[in-house]
Amino acid sequence: MEIPKQLIPLEDTPGEFVINVGPQHPSTHGVLHLRIKLDGEKILEIEPHLGYIHRGIEKISESLGYRQSIYLTSRMDYLSAHMNNQACSLLVEKGLQIEVPDRAKAIRILMVELQRLASHQLWWGSAGLDMGAVSPFFFAFREREQILEIFEETCGTRLTMNYITPGGVMNDLHPDFVKKVKALIKQFKVNIHEYDKLLTGNIIFQKRTQNVGFLPRDLAISLGASGPVARASGISCDIRKLHPYDGYEKLDFSEIVMDKGDSFTRYLVRIEEMKQSMHIIDQLIDNIPEGDYRARVKGIIRLPEGEYYQRVETARGELGVFVVSDGNKTPYRIKYRTPNFSNLGALQYIAKDSKIGDLVAIMATLDLIIPDIDR
Amino acid sequence: MKALFRYFSSIFSAFKSLWTGMRLTFYYLSHPKTILTQQYPENRKTLYIPEAFKGEVVLIHDENNEHGCTACRMCEMTCPNGTIKITSITEETEDGKKKKILDEWIYNLGMCTFCAQCIEACPQNAIKMQNTFEHSVYDRKELIKKLNHPGSKLKSTKKI
Amino acid sequence: MILMIGFKDITLWIHQMLSGYLNPGWVVASEALLVGLAMILLVVIMAVAMIYMERKVAGFMQLRLGPMRVGLWGSMQAFADVLKLLLKECLTPNGADKLLFSLAPFVVLTVSFLALAPFSFAPGLQLWDLNIGVLYISAVSSIGVIGILMAGWSSNNKYSLLGGMRSGAQIVSYELSAGLSIIAIVIMCGSLSIHDIILSQSDGWWIFKGHLPAMFAFVVFVIASTAELNRAPFDLAEAEQELTAGFHTEYSGMQFAMFFLAEYTNMFIVSMVGTTVFLGGWMPFHIVGFEAFNHLMDYVPSFIWFFGKTFFILFLIMWFRWTFPRMRIDQLLKLEWKYLLPLSIINIVIAAFITIMGWHF
Ligand code: SF4
Ligand code: SF4
Numbered sequence: 001m002e003i004p005k006q007l008i009p010l011e012d013t014p015g016e017f018v019i020n021v022g023p024q025h026p027s028t029h030g031v032l033h034l035r036i037k038l039d040g041e042k043i044l045e046i047e048p049h050l051g052y053i054h055r056g057i058e059k060i061s062e063s064l065g066y067r068q069s070i071y072l073t074s075r076m077d078y079l080s081a082h083m084n085n086q087a088c089s090l091l092v093e094k095g096l097q098i099e100v101p102d103r104a105k106a107i108r109i110l111m112v113e114l115q116r117l118a119s120h121q122l123w124w125g126s127a128g129l130d131m132g133a134v135s136p137f138f139f140a141f142r143e144r145e146q147i148l149e150i151f152e153e154t155c156g157t158r159l160t161m162n163y164i165t166p167g168g169v170m171n172d173l174h175p176d177f178v179k180k181v182k183a184l185i186k187q188f189k190v191n192i193h194e195y196d197k198l199l200t201g202n203i204i205f206q207k208r209t210q211n212v213g214f215l216p217r218d219l220a221i222s223l224g225a226s227g228p229v230a231r232a233s234g235i236s237c238d239i240r241k242l243h244p245y246d247g248y249e250k251l252d253f254s255e256i257v258m259d260k261g262d263s264f265t266r267y268l269v270r271i272e273e274m275k276q277s278m279h280i281i282d283q284l285i286d287n288i289p290e291g292d293y294r295a296r297v298k299g300i301i302r303l304p305e306g307e308y309y310q311r312v313e314t315a316r317g318e319l320g321v322f323v324v325s326d327g328n329k330t331p332y333r334i335k336y337r338t339p340n341f342s343n344l345g346a347l348q349y350i351a352k353d354s355k356i357g358d359l360v361a362i363m364a365t366l367d368l369i370i371p372d373i374d375r
Numbered sequence: 376m377k378a379l380f381r382y383f384s385s386i387f388s389a390f391k392s393l394w395t396g397m398r399l400t401f402y403y404l405s406h407p408k409t410i411l412t413q414q415y416p417e418n419r420k421t422l423y424i425p426e427a428f429k430g431e432v433v434l435i436h437d438e439n440n441e442h443g444c445t446a447c448r449m450c451e452m453t454c455p456n457g458t459i460k461i462t463s464i465t466e467e468t469e470d471g472k473k474k475k476i477l478d479e480w481i482y483n484l485g486m487c488t489f490c491a492q493c494i495e496a497c498p499q500n501a502i503k504m505q506n507t508f509e510h511s512v513y514d515r516k517e518l519i520k521k522l523n524h525p526g527s528k529l530k531s532t533k534k535i
Numbered sequence: 536m537i538l539m540i541g542f543k544d545i546t547l548w549i550h551q552m553l554s555g556y557l558n559p560g561w562v563v564a565s566e567a568l569l570v571g572l573a574m575i576l577l578v579v580i581m582a583v584a585m586i587y588m589e590r591k592v593a594g595f596m597q598l599r600l601g602p603m604r605v606g607l608w609g610s611m612q613a614f615a616d617v618l619k620l621l622l623k624e625c626l627t628p629n630g631a632d633k634l635l636f637s638l639a640p641f642v643v644l645t646v647s648f649l650a651l652a653p654f655s656f657a658p659g660l661q662l663w664d665l666n667i668g669v670l671y672i673s674a675v676s677s678i679g680v681i682g683i684l685m686a687g688w689s690s691n692n693k694y695s696l697l698g699g700m701r702s703g704a705q706i707v708s709y710e711l712s713a714g715l716s717i718i719a720i721v722i723m724c725g726s727l728s729i730h731d732i733i734l735s736q737s738d739g740w741w742i743f744k745g746h747l748p749a750m751f752a753f754v755v756f757v758i759a760s761t762a763e764l765n766r767a768p769f770d771l772a773e774a775e776q777e778l779t780a781g782f783h784t785e786y787s788g789m790q791f792a793m794f795f796l797a798e799y800t801n802m803f804i805v806s807m808v809g810t811t812v813f814l815g816g817w818m819p820f821h822i823v824g825f826e827a828f829n830h831l832m833d834y835v836p837s838f839i840w841f842f843g844k845t846f847f848i849l850f851l852i853m854w855f856r857w858t859f860p861r862m863r864i865d866q867l868l869k870l871e872w873k874y875l876l877p878l879s880i881i882n883i884v885i886a887a888f889i890t891i892m893g894w895h896f
Binding site: 386393396397399400401403404407409410411412414 | 600603859874
């Protein structure tokens with residue numbers, strides 16, 4: 001792996017020209033800015049530019065209490081809001097040595113897996129959209145909308161939930177929760193076949209993604225890629241398996257690892273992960289333990305002096321939270337290791353020498369969430 | 376010969392895969408019952424907004440126009456955005472004691488992120504989230520709301 | 536009884552009325568004017584209908600309702616959009632080639648209008664019975680790419696340039712198979728004139744009469760003409776997710792609307808060519824032997840047959856657009872040069888063989 005030393009200059013040279021993709025571009029899903037050097041349709045160099053939606057979440061957190069900074073994490077990877085909250089809550093629980101009630105653990109896993117489903121559904125839709133198929137987007141939103149409605153009933157919000165808090169969850173499940181989730185899973189088990197009909201099996205889609213954007217195994221390791229991106233390159237990195245939390249160790253599910261490493265494999269990994277998520281929900285939905293949904297935690301949290309690290313598996317990979325505490329009610333330093341930032345690093349290596357159309361396909365299968373890159 | 380066979384079978388399987396997709400979209404085209412879109416302002420009456428939906432913070436008033444807020448300012452301190460401003464005045468009760476009572480409960484809807492931490496923090500359970508959602512106004516100033524109703528009093532804790 | 540009159544009588548009546556008042560030169564001039572206006576009217580009506588249809592088809596395929604607000608079921612939406620575009624400023628970007636930039640939309644639109652001339656919409660309703668009608672259409676419609684190239688080049692925008700270049704490569708290659716697929720029918724029918732081609736289908740449409748080669752030619756024609764139209768899955772020239780809007784990125788207001796109108800006019804033309812050549816033009820659907828059925832079919836007015844078939848092909852093209860992902864530029868060219876073109880050539884040979892042996896009906 002060679003690290004590019006120089007930034008791409010803006011001037012065109014004969015035979016090559018430089019274009020700016022983004023920050024406002026239909027396929028960057030946000031405000032990612034790429035500067036690309038092109039030779040006709042061929043990409044010679046790519047350079048991501050960050051900073052357009054840097055909100056300084058880490059710095060703001062240093063002046064907010066622990067409870068207050070958790071809500072900020074929902075705004076990082078907004079499609080994995082539950083997971084982000086969960087990571088911080090787990091960290092606080094670790095620091096305060098709080099035992100989370102079993103019911104809360106089960107609710108957390110249910111919510112997180114629903115969120116993973118919703119996130120992958122949106123990714124599927126937008127992957128289709130990026131490759132020019134508009135209809136999948138709406139089919140994906142059909143089930144996602146139902147999941148969001150389930151969230152809305154229990155958590156009160158659809159996107160930035162702030163539902164998982166230190167000690168458990170914010171409030172108890174809505175009475176209809178179990179019924180609705182069951183109906184949703186039943187429906188989605190049928191409708192996931194439409195995904196195959198529209199994209200997976202489609203010859204154009206296959207030709208667009210197969211043998212495009214190879215991410216070799218060692219490059220993925222050295223870039224710190226995680227989540228479906230790394231798993232498609234043959235790296236076993238599911239935190240739910242490797243460092244189980246919240247009772248994942250008791251559940252039966254398999255980690256999807258494939259080793260071809262091209263765009264289509266990344267696509268398949270996510271489709272299979274959706275099936276695994278449904279499998280996890282199936283196991284839990286009938287066995288939610290009775291009891292408290294939250295352990296008592298003091299209003300103002302003070303972590304004992306020391307350093308803490310907690311990792312969870314979000315829909316896009318490993319999220320790590322690192323906190324240095326000096327015993328005060330605000331963290332001394334907080335650092336998020338977000339999956340998308342590392343996964344974005346792969347882009348400039350794997351999209352090199354491919355066509356502009358491939359770049360879009362690669363970005364779609366990397367599933368980048370820009371606010372997570374620029375915290 | 377084999378290459379020729381592969382050439383034609385690839386064409387055939389390509390057409391088949393395209394046809395599966397087309398059949399699916401045609402199914403939806405010909406079944407208008409599957410349409411999910413809601414016609415929003417028209418269906419306002421039948422719209423289902425869950426009770427728990429976090430629409431805005433309200434101060435709970437009972438039928439005697441009394442609320443439970445003791446102006447302890449816990450909510451104001453918990454709020455991560457500085458959305459809440461509570462002002463209190465000190466009043467003298469009949470038996471000569473000084474007592475802090477709520478003057479204004481100012482809530483800036485435009486700054487609220489609906490995290491519900493204020494509701495968690497309130498020791499009196501005086502505030503709650505309401506599931507109203509049609510908040511748009513023409514002027515940002517209208518989003519700054521005074522939540523205690525005019526003339527409202529603190530709930531008397533004594534049971535009569 | 537109005538159906539009995541026929542379009543020939545109406546045109547004749549107009550001609551006689553005008554000759555009564557004006558001298559011959561003015562008659563020709565005013566007739567040309569009338570015909571031009573009628574054509575513009577037709578195109579505008581068709582474009583509005585197509586835009587509405589496209590939106591509804593897209594909506595229903597995507598579990599949506601489509602436009603619902605303006606007018607009953609959103610039927611006035613297209614007019615509202617035109618009004619919006621009319622009120623917008625036509626911006627010319629800095630550093631653009633001003634002349635080419637403002638000329639490009641006109642070139643594209645004019646070319647689409649030119650191609651309308653030889654069509655026969657109903658018996659007697661034909662502007663210009665050219666003896667090389669089909670050739671004329673495919674020749675004229677390929678000029679449109681120049682307008683697109685002009686737009687892409689003059690915008691001083693790299694996305695536009697890429698879009699224009701893609702479009703050039705695409706249209707030039709797909710022209711071949713679109714033309715060859717028509718030629719397969721021309722061989723069987725033995726005439727290039729639109730009128731003759733339609734008349735030759737009075738005993739059955741070519742797609743049925745011409746055995747397998749005709750059917751294959753129809754499939755190739757639909758694929759190639761979708762590509763020529765720059766529509767999904769071949770919409771590389773304006774690939775939204777790649778090139779933001781391709782060659783018309785910098786156009787706004789009515790200039791953009793012209794590209795839009797030209798796209799829909801071209802769609803209309805392509806569908807009409809398909810209808811005329813493969814589906815029997817305004818000829819009603821007949822099954823040999825079922826006289827009662829055939830008689831019933833004859834009662835449906837011929838222009839309804841024509842537009843019905845046209846809308847069928849339009850629907851096919853829309854159906855593709857709302858189902859498939861987009862291809863990549865190299866795959867697009869591979870599809871043409873590796874699959875469509877060789878197969879069409881073989882197809883022509885077979886068609887010629889069938890014609891020589893007289894195996895077609
Ligand atoms: S919901 Fe959150 S942001 Fe809104 S007022 Fe309460 S604490 Fe502040
Ligand atoms: S609303 Fe609750 S927390 Fe806020 S000042 Fe009143 S009593 Fe205190």
